[in-house]
Amino acid sequence: MNPFLVPSPLPFGYPDLDAVREEHFLPAFTAGMAEQRAEVDAITADPAPPTFANTVEALERSGATLRRVSAVFFTLVGSHSTPGIRAIDAEVAPLLAAHADALTLDPALFARLEAVPADGLDGESRRLLERLRRDAERAGARLGDAEQRRLREINAELSALSTEFGSRLLAGANAAAVRVEDPARLDGLPDDAVTASGGRLALVLPTAQPALASLTDRELRRELHTASTTRGALGDEHDTRDIVLRTVALRAERAALLGHPHHASWVVEEGTAGSVEAIDAMLAKLVPVAVANARAEAAELAEHAGHPIEPWDRAFHAERLRKQRYAVDAAALRPYLELERVLHDGVFFAAHRLYGLTFTERHDLPLYHPDVRVFDVADEDGPVGLFVADLYARESKRGGAWMNSFVTQSRLLGTRPVVLNTLNITRGEPTLLTIDEVRTLFHEFGHALHGLLSDVEYPTFSGTAVPRDFVEYPSQVNEMWLEDPEVLTRYARHHVTGEPLPVEMVERLREARRFGEGTATTEYLAATLLDLAWHRLGPDSPVDDVLAFEADALREAGVDVPSAPPRYRSTYFNHVFGGGYSAGYYSYIRSEVLDADTVEWFAENGGLTRPNGDTFRRELLSRGGSVDPMEAYRAFRGRDPELAPLLVRRGLTE
Template identity: 65%
Template sequence: MTENPFFVQSALPYRLPPFAEIREEHYAPAFERGMAEQLAEVEAIADGADAPTFENTVEALERSGRLLSRVTTVFFNQASSDTTPGIQAIQKEITPKLTQHSDAIHLNTRLFARLKAVPAEGLDAERAWLLERYVTDFVRAGAELGPEDQQRLRSLNEELSTLSTTFEQNLLADTNASAVVVDDAARLDGLSEDAIKAAAETARSRGLDGKYVITLGLPTAQPPLTELTDRELRERIHRASVERGVRDNPDLVIRMARLRAERARLLGYGNHAEYVVADQTAPSTRAVTETLAKMTPAAVANAHREAEQLREEAGFDLEPWDWSFYAEKVREARYAVDSRAMRPYFELDRVLRDGVFHAAHKLYGLDFTERTDLVGYHPDVRVFEVFDEDGSPLGLFLGDFYARASKRGGAWMNSLVKQSALEGTRPVVVNNLNITKPPAGEPTLMTWDQVNTMFHEFGHALHGLFSDVGFPYFSGTAVPRDFVEYPSQVNEMWAVWPEVLANYARHHETGEPMPQDLVDRMLEAQKFNQGYATVEYLAATLLDWAWHTFEEEPADTLEFERQALRNAGVDLPLVPPRYRSTYFAHIWAGGYSAGYYSYIWSEVLDADTVEWFKENGGLTRENGDTFRRELLSRGGSVDPMTGFRAFRGRDPRIEPLLERRGLL
């Protein structure tokens, strides 16, 4: 295939992948040639006649696999954002091959010997750190195991990659199939007019003209439960949410947990959590366990108090599908805040341009120009060129904001091109959200949670865009999992910063700003329901932890889940985990296994950093430049906590987080 667009470097600005030219049949040949090319490059490095140096070994490894990198980033972005049966078939075939390919590199004894022989003397800090990271990665990948153990490790890795792909595809299919179909618009009482129109449009797109379809988001709690007055419909939606994956995924979950535990033991660790945490910022599994245990009792007590308030409001014993509805009632009564009344002030394009981009301009001097001449991987994808304050080009930002049946749930950031001085590349990053698309010509009105998520994901995007490192290995968000959420969580603070909020929270029809009394009540209400929010998060975190620290191998997925929640003290019937085991994509099909604690761990740094911004004047260029210089631009090129201390001047304090969560 001589015209495969992956076979040559993209000629588009910033090396944006040529999406208009890419077809499904290009992927498999590009993967095969890419893996073959990199293995040849690796063999040449391993068999080098010259004494090993940083340049002929480490830097050569960093330069290897460019074709494979191009096709991998584009393919897996599409597999997440706009999959097809053809893409899914390729994914099932190629994922185990990629695992085999990685093992072929990391278990190459001659290559590992050369890495260990590279002299560290005379290297600058980034090069010395890169050498150390490469050696560590090879050891963690099994380079020091004997031949028999290495062969078993290969088998474990291959099976795990296959199971993970199957879990992901099962979940997408089940989530689409579990969407709730409503025949009568009267049953949608409570939903806003734009939400009802969106449900009708979703139904029409599925060939169900005249009906209404409520699709499911990835977490357990579904946004329509806040507004729907029809209790039976709320129950249907809740049950559809919590029963996802129950048919196809329980056996996969148990098998993956067992295989991960075996792999950890093979590599010299007591369990998978120990293996994961050994390469994170958390000092030990004990430290993680103690932090979670410290937060749980107060969070549970808060949730019980909230439940009692909701029972008083409802006048009867609640079920899980009632919580959001009556929490909204109490919120309205206590703070006079109606979430439906806020939506007209959160129109997507205004939130993006006058909120997210405005904050980035004020803080970092960035400017954004939409590039309608550049094509994304789906018609809904928008491309923006990003410029620094001096007008110099920084990179490209792609926004893919709408939900569709071909996109997995949740919200995330991907890097399509990594910044590095070695390759002379500037970053190309994409943010994915899952906002229901309205009918043509109708405005996209967002919930407050969606606004917050947009700011959060753009924090990841800034981490990628500001990358200023020498080597691709360190680029952007290539930091430990329990540190990566930190910059994105910090960026959430600007969603409620008065100057930013006043700039974007304007009525989509009149342009009038959100009334100040509504703003004040909205901000005051933010601490409401924190017991529920903290417990649902902790329940998912502790469930992840249980799956990856067990001593007795689990035999039944749902029973193991029940027992794990009970043992952790978070088995509250009214507050189910944010994700149950059978649809916990973060840990079974993502990179968060034994790492979902990362959000709360990073939030310690986040809350402390928010205090720093407030102490130093908030939304100023000086503050933005400091945060960019000391943290966002460094990627993984320095030890993360060293970077935090350089920025904050000390170790983080947990008190700001405890105060934010109502846990003091």
Template identity: 55%
Template sequence: MTENPLLRPSELPYGLPDFAAVREEHFVPAFEQGVAEHLAEVAAIVADPEPPTFDNTVAALERSGQTLKRVETALHTLAASVGTDRIQEIDLELAPRSAGHHDAVFLDRGLWERIERVSTGDPEESHLLERYRTDFVKAGAELDDAQQERLRAINTELAELLSAFGQNLVRAGSGSALVTDDPADLDGLGEERIASLEQDGRYVLPLLNTTVQPALAQLTDRATREKLYRLSTERAPENLDLAVRIAELRAEHAGLLGYADHAAYKVADQTAKTVDAVEERLHGLVGPARRNVEREAAVLAEQAGHEIEPWDWAYYAEQVRKERYDFDEEALRPYLELDRVIEDGVLHAAHLLYGITFTARPDLHGYHPDTRVWEVFDTDGTGLGLFLLDPYARPTKQGGAWMHNLVDQSFLLGDRPVVVNNLNITKPASGPTLMTWDEVETAFHEFGHALHGLLSAVRFPLVEGTSVPRDFVEYPSQVNEVWATEPAVLERYARHHETGEPVPAELVAALERANRFNQGFSTFEYLAAALLDWQWHRLAPGERIEDPAGFEARALERAGVAHPLVPPRYRSTYFMHIFAGDYSAGYYSYVWSQVLDADSVEWLREHGGLRRENGDRFREKVLSVGGSVDPMGAVRDFLGREPRLEPYLVRKGLEA
């Protein structure tokens, strides 16, 4: 056990996990030792003869469990990004044991009694103390013994189900891929892209995790588009029964804690606070978005010369962009080379805004050969942390894009952040990696999350960076997307990969015009997913879903978002956010955060845009404080006023 690298802090810079030294057989024994250590640390806190204080109780909890955290961070990183069969087995095995350990801590009556007795006058400590009290109550600390026992059983079963749901999706990404022997079926993707899909004489187009696959915008063969669409929407059917059981267990869990349903349980400590506030916002957008969809559908049918089907929408939307807005997505790709987008675009924008700098560290390695590492330095030259980028899709990696921490920032522990961004770009067979515009925006978005982690400056790890309410966490990342089209940034990174010529101004103008089209579709598919999530989690305790296959259709009808041409961005069987992640009853958070984002972007433009003064203000008021202050108070502090809805409505074309 002394040779197990998970049992000691990494000696690499900033505590970067030494993935090269970690073996699959290390995880289970390290997990078991980590659990034992954490339980001993908690027992020592409870047994402390001194009266409970913030330091000997709350701060002591913040210092505890470091071995277990290292083990789980490394395991979850590999399970999501390099999910070998054995890693998936270990993740599935340890998920319920991890849930059981969480309950052992949060249902410890002696620990809860000490936390109840703690008092402090320090504002940051008070905020953390209130966070702990809320977390303990929502975990069931005030329930009786019988209720706690049932809660433990629910949490254990949920952990198993969520892990199985996610693993099914990783397998479905390649198992449900579009496979063809004839490259002509893939016409429209371009010779280089088609060549990159060749595997042993066949061509394999894996699925990304959204309903509308990006290739649907390019594939010229209608039959191929239909096949790809159906593969996407019909994948992982085994997940439907898991979704039903997850929803029923979550409803029972909420009932035990005194909530009407899981949605009410989840929003109680979010910025939305109530289900009524969420429903008012979402349902108020459905009608205007549907009207936009109908206008767009008429334009697409006219373009096609026939009635369109859902697998046609992306293709003819792209044709409209070409013919009516003079924009060709493929004409833009040669100017969007991955390395240049990241270093001269994403990282350069952060330098202009915040004064931070990035130095490539080829001597440091992540968990996969494709992972790249940069060291991040503050304006005075001191090291802030590490940034890792894992850009490419692969069969053992879950779909989508995400950010997570390998090390959380904390002054208490003396830890500086180590942050990872994951993308899912198709790796070319040879030559440069040319990105789509959507992939560029995603890179800027995910780096907004990374900045939230890298620029965190708090004492306690529980409230670092992105440890904010779920309906707030997307706000900084969405603000960061605006810099993708900032002239000072765009002219630096959008250069032809062969000639170095800057992207033509007319192509950029066409992009901006074209982006105003299809807003109805993008808003409606998002609302459909958000309201589908909401319907799953408005299930009452004890209510059963007798017809799983029909539940989704009825849920969309009830919410007013059933549309024959616009499916939800995620259907239930591949809605990873809510059935394998922590966005349950929280997918609404993207639109909730976009309201703050749109208003903040307008404020930034009114104050000169990409200026250090603006970046420093956003860093001080929002990014650096993480979850250590009231999030809406942080927004008001940044804006100097209450946030407004109107900029979001204008951006989405939903104003009256």
């Protein structure tokens, strides 16, 4: 029997992965789409007048089979891909896009939604009704038949292109790994990293590769950097430039059909920033100071190195100057940052102090890979849900780190959350982390908390179902606890002796925090501005050379700093061309404005305390998308966010 066709018998609806086979996916997708189509047909055929219960709630309940199969399948696409999974993905992506269009553009369903009376609805229900009407209009429900037909074609092709981009990027990144025959060339890498590499320097998703900070062989650094920055642009079977150009053209055409001058306008319309012009104004305050600092940092590094700084030199010499100036050695920190202790005595401990959560590992549930671990999550009131951790890198997993869910919370459906965090940490014995990997662990767990602590009625609003430029806010707030003294002294202990990280090293770490922030901010802003440049193109502005357009865009934006290349170049910008961040990569800095302001609130109110956690949980984490996010922020903070804390944090004050 196909396990997706019935609810899972396991706790919290956790999928019965032992029963799942690749051959189950396509039949389950087919059955799930047919089932939801029939459910929607029943809604539109109902002779009773449209009500919230028989239309909106019925729509929220629909698609149970499709939810189950999609949650498992797209987890595997990112975390444990196989040739069979990739083939299914390519086949099913346009089918799912067509299915979504068929529902969203169904004229009978749209008519019923418009006819549902809003009188007497509570706030969350009224917001859901407004959201469904708005989403239908944004998707083209008011267009004529010919325009809708073209819109469906565009959406199907865009879905297929996104899938193909991710597939080529994964294969290309694996093929571009730098193989090192002579172990002496790996000089500078910590011993455990050398052992874990096996003579193969695998590529992480961003431009900057972690090994560049350690390798003493300058030519090997150049090879590694070149392998990173030429992904998708080598004219081979992994080249993604044709996908980039076609995707941008289709998005521009779709935006025009929907009454927008460009794709960025269409995307930003549903965010919290308000307009593309508001984003421009925010970025304009950041770019000049960040670039000036980045250029000054490069000049300082050149003086330290005794030669001009190339992109593959920056991290290496920055680490040595940081060590010299602040006596902070990134490699010397790693023995104090052992994965298990960071997870249990850092990440989980902070969540317990703030929200009263406890985490108990269980070994009775099936896994999609042996690396995966599952934890029961509870608080004083009882079970909360499940947390799934998939932390180690492997060739079947795409680069980066992310959160997703097997099950989302909903009072209407009676479901509790089953939330996953996926990272790409290199396994060791023991696994020792860099400070950046610790930050990523806290960051992704902030997303997990957003999902675990959700308390909404409707699945549309569950957990992280908030505007793109708000979703990174809770995760970035959670990063603050990695440097909290009470948390740090628990998890930052030598993995052999158990000795805590020396106090003087902690102080030097804090002093060094803003070192290199001009470069880091410029790298991020360059990617943000590149994303916006691609998606401000109208349908009458064709581009035929990806690399030339990219170079022009960075120069015109004033972020073409040789020592600080974009965090992602177009050909491997998976957030934008393989994920959901198109015209939305600005969201990280927008969310960090809220985050930095919130860090000040915690400091003003006593920091890591249960009352503070309860307030943040009640006003923000539990609300999901059920309220306007900026109204929730103002209810929490008592005012609108201010930019000054971010500028101070990043060293971007004049």
